[in-house]
Amino acid sequence: MRYLPKSPADREAMLKAMGLRSVDDLFAPIPAEYRLNRDLKIPRQMAESEIVDYFRQRSRENAEGYVSFLGAGAYSHYRPVIIDSLISRGEFLTAYTPYQAEISQGTLQSIFEFQTMICELTGMEVANASMYDGSTAAAEAVMMAVRLTGRRSVIVARSLHPEYREVLATYATHQGMPLSTAGFGENGRVNLADLEKSISAETACVLIQSPNFFGTIEDVAAVADIVHRNGALLVVSIAEAVSLGIVEPPREADIIAMEAQSFGVPLGFGGPYCGVIATREKFVRQMPGRLVGQTVDKHGKRGFVLTLATREQHIRREKATSNICTNQALVALMVNIFMTVYGKVGLRELAKQNLAKAAYAAAQFGKQSTVLFGGAPRFNEFVVRTSEDSYAINNRLLGHKVIGGLPLKKFYPELGNAALWCCTELSTRSSIDTAVGLVAESERSVRSAKQEAEEVAR
Amino acid sequence: MKHMTRKATRHVNQNEGLIFEKSSAGKAAWKLPPLDVPEVDSTSLLGGVERRDLGNMPEVSEIEIIRHFTRLSTWNYAIDLGMYPLGSCTMKYNPRVNEAVVRVEGIANGHPYQPEKISQGALQIIKTLSQCLIEITGMDAITLQPAAGAHGEMTGLLMVRAYHHSKGRPRKKVLIPDSAHGTNPATAAMVDYAVENLKSDSRGMVDISALAAQMNEDVAALMLTNPNTLGVFEQDIHKIADILHAKGGLLYMDGANMNALVGKVRPGDFGVDLMHLNLHKTFSTPHGGGGPGSGPVAVKKVLAPFLPKPVLVNKADGTLGFEYNRPQSVGRVRAFYGNFGMFVRALAYIQANGPDGLRQTTEDAVLNANYIRKGLEGAYELPYSTPTMHEVVFSDKLQAKKGVRTMDIAKRLIDYGFHPYTTAFPLIVPGAMMIEPTESESIEELDLFVEAMKSIAEEVEENAQTVLDAPHSTRVSRLDETAAARKPVLRWKPVT
Numbered sequence: 001m002r003y004l005p006k007s008p009a010d011r012e013a014m015l016k017a018m019g020l021r022s023v024d025d026l027f028a029p030i031p032a033e034y035r036l037n038r039d040l041k042i043p044r045q046m047a048e049s050e051i052v053d054y055f056r057q058r059s060r061e062n063a064e065g066y067v068s069f070l071g072a073g074a075y076s077h078y079r080p081v082i083i084d085s086l087i088s089r090g091e092f093l094t095a096y097t098p099y100q101a102e103i104s105q106g107t108l109q110s111i112f113e114f115q116t117m118i119c120e121l122t123g124m125e126v127a128n129a130s131m132y133d134g135s136t137a138a139a140e141a142v143m144m145a146v147r148l149t150g151r152r153s154v155i156v157a158r159s160l161h162p163e164y165r166e167v168l169a170t171y172a173t174h175q176g177m178p179l180s181t182a183g184f185g186e187n188g189r190v191n192l193a194d195l196e197k198s199i200s201a202e203t204a205c206v207l208i209q210s211p212n213f214f215g216t217i218e219d220v221a222a223v224a225d226i227v228h229r230n231g232a233l234l235v236v237s238i239a240e241a242v243s244l245g246i247v248e249p250p251r252e253a254d255i256i257a258m259e260a261q262s263f264g265v266p267l268g269f270g271g272p273y274c275g276v277i278a279t280r281e282k283f284v285r286q287m288p289g290r291l292v293g294q295t296v297d298k299h300g301k302r303g304f305v306l307t308l309a310t311r312e313q314h315i316r317r318e319k320a321t322s323n324i325c326t327n328q329a330l331v332a333l334m335v336n337i338f339m340t341v342y343g344k345v346g347l348r349e350l351a352k353q354n355l356a357k358a359a360y361a362a363a364q365f366g367k368q369s370t371v372l373f374g375g376a377p378r379f380n381e382f383v384v385r386t387s388e389d390s391y392a393i394n395n396r397l398l399g400h401k402v403i404g405g406l407p408l409k410k411f412y413p414e415l416g417n418a419a420l421w422c423c424t425e426l427s428t429r430s431s432i433d434t435a436v437g438l439v440a441e442s443e444r445s446v447r448s449a450k451q452e453a454e455e456v457a458r
Numbered sequence: 459m460k461h462m463t464r465k466a467t468r469h470v471n472q473n474e475g476l477i478f479e480k481s482s483a484g485k486a487a488w489k490l491p492p493l494d495v496p497e498v499d500s501t502s503l504l505g506g507v508e509r510r511d512l513g514n515m516p517e518v519s520e521i522e523i524i525r526h527f528t529r530l531s532t533w534n535y536a537i538d539l540g541m542y543p544l545g546s547c548t549m550k551y552n553p554r555v556n557e558a559v560v561r562v563e564g565i566a567n568g569h570p571y572q573p574e575k576i577s578q579g580a581l582q583i584i585k586t587l588s589q590c591l592i593e594i595t596g597m598d599a600i601t602l603q604p605a606a607g608a609h610g611e612m613t614g615l616l617m618v619r620a621y622h623h624s625k626g627r628p629r630k631k632v633l634i635p636d637s638a639h640g641t642n643p644a645t646a647a648m649v650d651y652a653v654e655n656l657k658s659d660s661r662g663m664v665d666i667s668a669l670a671a672q673m674n675e676d677v678a679a680l681m682l683t684n685p686n687t688l689g690v691f692e693q694d695i696h697k698i699a700d701i702l703h704a705k706g707g708l709l710y711m712d713g714a715n716m717n718a719l720v721g722k723v724r725p726g727d728f729g730v731d732l733m734h735l736n737l738h739k740t741f742s743t744p745h746g747g748g749g750p751g752s753g754p755v756a757v758k759k760v761l762a763p764f765l766p767k768p769v770l771v772n773k774a775d776g777t778l779g780f781e782y783n784r785p786q787s788v789g790r791v792r793a794f795y796g797n798f799g800m801f802v803r804a805l806a807y808i809q810a811n812g813p814d815g816l817r818q819t820t821e822d823a824v825l826n827a828n829y830i831r832k833g834l835e836g837a838y839e840l841p842y843s844t845p846t847m848h849e850v851v852f853s854d855k856l857q858a859k860k861g862v863r864t865m866d867i868a869k870r871l872i873d874y875g876f877h878p879y880t881t882a883f884p885l886i887v888p889g890a891m892m893i894e895p896t897e898s899e900s901i902e903e904l905d906l907f908v909e910a911m912k913s914i915a916e917e918v919e920e921n922a923q924t925v926l927d928a929p930h931s932t933r934v935s936r937l938d939e940t941a942a943a944r945k946p947v948l949r950w951k952p953v954t
Contacts, residue, residue: 001815003551004822005900014825014901018832023821026828027722029691029845034728040721042590045812048555054809055802059564061579063572070569073793080488082524084561087746090538091531094552097748098534100878101939102869102932106530107747113477116949120513126948130749132605135793143648163793170766170789174616175650217507246500248509268560269580270570270794271605272750284946290748294950295942303934307942313608313644314883318653323644326606326738330746340477340523344515346488352500353493359503360495377504398573406571429494 001045062269067431068403071381071422072213073134073161073239074270075262077350078426083264083337087330097290097329101305107329108304111292114336121244121339121347122258123251124278128289130332131324134259135164137275138207138237139171140288140322141257144277145205145233146177147286147321153178153202157190159212161239162411168207182206188216188373188383190223199230209237210250214420215358215381216373217247224252241335242424243379245342245351255279264338265331274331285311288322350425354380357423361432365421368440372418381422383408383415386439387446390419393439402435465540465906466875468931474529478950481516487523514952533933534747535877541903543830545849545880545892546639546687548717548739550823553810556742556803565802570794574779580798581778584770587805588754594816595713595733596726597756601765603796607714610734610753611645611681613766616788617732617757618679618708619649620764624786625706629678632710635664637688637884642681642712651678658886662688662842666697673705683712684725687884687892688842689827689849691718699729708732708761716740717896718824718848721817732757737797741804752800766791822897823848826904830893833908837915841887848896854889857915860922864889867914869936870928874910 015023027035046054068076087093091106098104098111111129118127131137142154154172156165158181165181172179180198185191190208199206206227210218220236227234236253238244241262250256261273279287285308293307313320342350358380362371365384372383386393390407397404405421412418423432500508518526535542542549560566568580588600604610619628631652634642643653656672659665664682680702685691692698699709711725711733717740719725725733737743737752745751757765767787768780780795811819824847831840831850839855854864868878868891880892895904917925929935 001811001818003553003810003815004818004897005903006822010901011822011825014829018828023825026821026824026845026847029693029847030723031693031696031728034695034723036721036723036727039813040816041593042813042816043586043809045815046809048810051555051806051809052559055559055562055565055583055806058579058583059562061582062564062568063576064564066572066576068569068572070571072571074570076567076569082487082520086524086527086531088557089528089531091534091536092527093557093744093746094537094549095534095747096542096544096547096549096745096877100535100868100872101937102929102934103533103535103872103877104747105933106533109474109476109530109533110527111747112948112950116476116478117515119949120515132609132750133793136605136609136791161793163790166790167792170616170791171648173789174619175648217504244509245512246509247504248507266561266566266799267569268566269568269577269798270796271792272752272797272799284948291946291948293942294947295938297934297937299935301934303937305937305939305942307939307946307948310943312640314640316644317640318643318647320640320644320647323608323612323641323648324606325608325641326736326745326751327749328605329748329750330744331750333747337523337527340516340518340526341487341520343481343486343488343517344512345517346486346490347512347515348509349490350488352498353490355500355503356493356495356498359498377507394573398576403569403572403576425490432495 063403066401066403069405069421069423069435070403072406072420073259074267075240075422075424076267076426077242077262077424079264079266080341083334086337087333092333093330098306101303105303108292110333110336112294112304114332115292117339118276118278121249122256122278123249124256125281126284127276127278128287128291130328131275131277131289132328133271133273133275134237134239134257135167137257137277138164139168141235141255141277142168142205142207143171144255144286144288145235148283149204149233151202151204154204155180155182155198155206157182157208159184159188159190159214160207160209160237161213164237187375188214189218189376192222192226195226199226199232203230203232205233205235207235207237209239211240211243211379214373214383215378217377217379220250220252240379242351242354245347246355247379260335263335265334272328272331274328274335284308286321287311289324290327353425357425357427358382361421361423364432364436365439368443380424381420383418383420385416385418386442388417388442390417393442397435397438400434400438404435471532472529474526476950477516477518477526478514480518480522483517485517485519487518487520540875541895541899541907542877543879543893543895544877545894546714547880548894548896550742550896551898552742552744553807555810556806559806560799560802575777578778581770583801583805585778587801590808591735591754591756594720595756596724598759599762599765600754600756602754602801603766603792604753604755605792605797606749606751607734607736607753608641608645609791610755611641612648613791614710614732614734614755615645615649615651617761617764618710620786620788621761622678630676632678633672633680635682637686637886638681638683639712639714661844662690663692663694664698666694669698670701673701673707675705677707679708679710681710681712683714685715685718685847688851689846690844691847695728714739715848718820720820721813722820732761737800737804742807743800743803750797750800752797764788819897826895826897826899829904830895830908834911837912838891849892849894851887852891853887854891857918858889860918862918862922862925864891866925866928867891870914870925871910872929873931876907876910
């Protein structure tokens with residue numbers, strides 16, 4: 001086996017040194033009746049060339065060469081090539097969690113820089129070293145708010161990513177936390193009257209997303225006002241990190257739960273991504289996940305260590321703030337490099353291109369179909385309602401190698417034939433025009449079919 | 459000291475500040491293509507929510523970024539540099555073909571919501587890996603959704619809760635041996651189960667009579683790591699399972715140490731009802747400085763209805779697809795389908811090994827651990843003489859007499875060119891030194907390690923201060939962790 005650095009003679013020599021006859025002696029502690037006396041029924045040992053071939057074939061069975069307008073929590077942005085060249089360095093790729101600080105300063109310093117940039121972008125005072133993803137970060141942020149307030153009910157916006165809501169329900173239900181939902185209004189934003197009605201002295205926190213699942217930017221200040229008047233905490237989920245380049249961060253939030261996939265992380269069919277929690281300094285001791293802090297060594301030299309570990313499972317066991325151990329460190333490094341590449345000016349320009357592409361596309365779609373939620377600003381996603389079923393339209397688009405917007409019927413049946421479209425800096429004008437043209441064709445054919453039917457009826 | 463140059467020597471590495479300290483206005487590492495749609499007036503589009511300032515985000519050039527991260531990387535130890543004997547963490551070689559195949563276009567760029575009919579390649583990868591893991595564990599069904607081992611534990615205990623709930627009541631507590639990983643009790647608490655400790659016997663195994671006495675109909679499950687954190691196989695595993703099952707409880711296996719069993723014995727055959735795997739341990743996906751991991755949970759048939767949704771199924775038309783209508787499911791534990799990129803790597807690893815390679819891998823891992831055990835016996839105290847599998851736990855009892863503790867010895871190992879072993883764990887061994895070489899070490903590297911450890915033991919006798927002050931060869935000496943925690947500095951701020 002090519003990964004094993006031993007010759008048969010080496011193995012013999014080692015056994016001999018230990019006074020053993022066969023390696024089976026080492027497995028004697030396993031009761032004989034349970035030992036597996038056959039080969040595992042798995043694929044035979046393959047050559048490297050065969051493995052590469054296998055995955056190339058699988059790749060061809062996926063959507064290679066399609067233009068996609070999907071977003072909804074997983075965004076297609078350009079990834080600077082230096083990300084992969086740097087994260088492929090063995091010293092980053094094949095290192096463990098930096099518990100031994102003296103020989104982990106590279107990882108520790110880069111996490112410290114990551115935490116700093118997340119703070120700068122979110123307007124929060126502290127950020128952790130990463131969580132699994134945006135959905136679990138949101139659920140853990142809610143648990144954190146429950147601990148901080150000593151209250152147990154949670155209100156979640158219906159305009160939060162539907163799968164994030166499902167994850168939160170899984171985490172909350174088994175801990176007996178009552179969950180209720182605040183609806184959205186005509187403009188796609190959280191319905192404030194609805195929120196006023198459902199919030200109470202029992203409410204630990206309100207969880208919203210901005211830009212929300214429809215791409216609409218929430219009126220965070222107005223929501224925060226209601227939440228804080230009731231002594232609850234505001235948790236804001238950010239799924240499209242690029243928005244932070246041009247949209248004010250939700251500074252009124254008490255906890256921000258982010259998905260940073262947009263910052264240089266491949267779509268990868270849904271993972272691994274990079275969650276992160278940011279909050280105010282006074283809440284840090286209830287924060288889940290690893291934290292890196294600055295300190296000095298014996299000679300006064302600056303260095304970095306994992307710190308405030310008394311929050312964590314390996315110290316506190318059942319009293320820990322979370323059971324999280326392994327996080328998304330290497331993905332956080334991708335995010336870190338991406339943020340460094342674009343930086344102060346590039347992130348704004350990148351976000352501005354996203355804004356412009358989505359604004360252009362929404363205007364074009366609006367000529368034939370209805371673009372919902374026009375009453376509030378949006379970032380790079382928007383909802384288009386069509387006359388024809390969204391799945392039927394998308395099926396036709398696939399024939400032109402275009403993946404249309406995400407049909408929303410499954411999540412929001414009340415919106416009818418609506419789909420969530422996303423444009424990023426990678427969406428070209430011509431691909432937008434193609435998609436708009438194909439949707440317009442659908443609208444025309446529905447209209448003429450309707451006219452015909454009316455004529456026949458007459 | 460005489461042996462030190464054999465494995466390691468000092469070399470120059472570069473100093474490097476924080477990236478913010480290199481920033482100055484007007485430097486840039488990015489370039490966007492010209493906008494092909496009309497420019498927008500962001501102020502009129504966004505109004506009051508327009509952001510105008512990105513604070514202290516850096517402005518640097520590409521070469522500075524390359525040097526910055528390359529310099530930082532040289533301050534890390536890594537498996538690629540040498541043995542990383544962290545017990546329980548399974549720091550094995552991370553094959554590079556795994557990294558190549560995960561970057562193939564249709565795999566790297568697949569959107570989780572693209573229609574299933576143009577995702578068959580990704581779904582086939584999920585299916586094939588699932589089948590392999592089910593066969594390896596001897597279980598009946600699996601979910602790949604959990605993002606890491608601890609997340610898998612949570613998913614598993616949610617299923618335990620749902621199972622008992624379906625039988626009438628969720629029960630109240632989970633039994634956890636005193637040798638368990640910290641994630642086990644932390645997980646039980648997250649799923650609202652009380653934790654009851656179970657003591658180990660003189661062999662370092664579950665105390666069967668204690669288990670029998672503590673087991674009752676309030677116990678939902680026992681969370682057992684097997685081999686346990688001493689590297690000891692729980693020989694009475696069938697009795698343990700019987701005691702649990704007789705009172706309706708479930709046996710949960712923490713699969714952190716599954717690398718000691720693959721191809722030799724299957725948990726599904728020795729009474730385990732459900733278990734998680736760590737793809738970043740047993741199946742070679744890289745730790746990447748702390749993650750990402752992946753924590754699939756494999757279960758027996760009786761628990762399958764409770765798996766997180768969606769579940770991958772064969773559809774009537776012969777294609778693969780996700781089924782969302784699962785009324786008894788515990789729900790979702792993560793958005794989308796899990797850490798798919800880790801599935802790709804784990805499957806590539808299984809393919810590179812095949813059944814013979816996986817078995818040989820397990821044998822070599824156990825062989826290596828026992829070779830080290832043999833080599834260090836006498837030099838260090840072995841608190842449990844029970845046979846060990848893939849890892850061995852010594853203690854600092856002999857060295858403690860000179861005031862040298864496990865952490866000091868660990869730090870001194872750094873000077874010899876090795877990453878330290880796991881210190882102070884498991885908790886049942888005071889001053890524990892938990893050593894797991896994995897299968898990835900050659901006889902030469904193992905010999906150097908044994909030699910280094912013995913040399914340190916001699917140093918403790920002759921000049922303990924050298925060990926107490928270690929490491930001597932690193933960029934920074936021991937860092938003040940107390941100060942870091944007392945007055946946390948968790949981000950950079952500009953000097954005002």
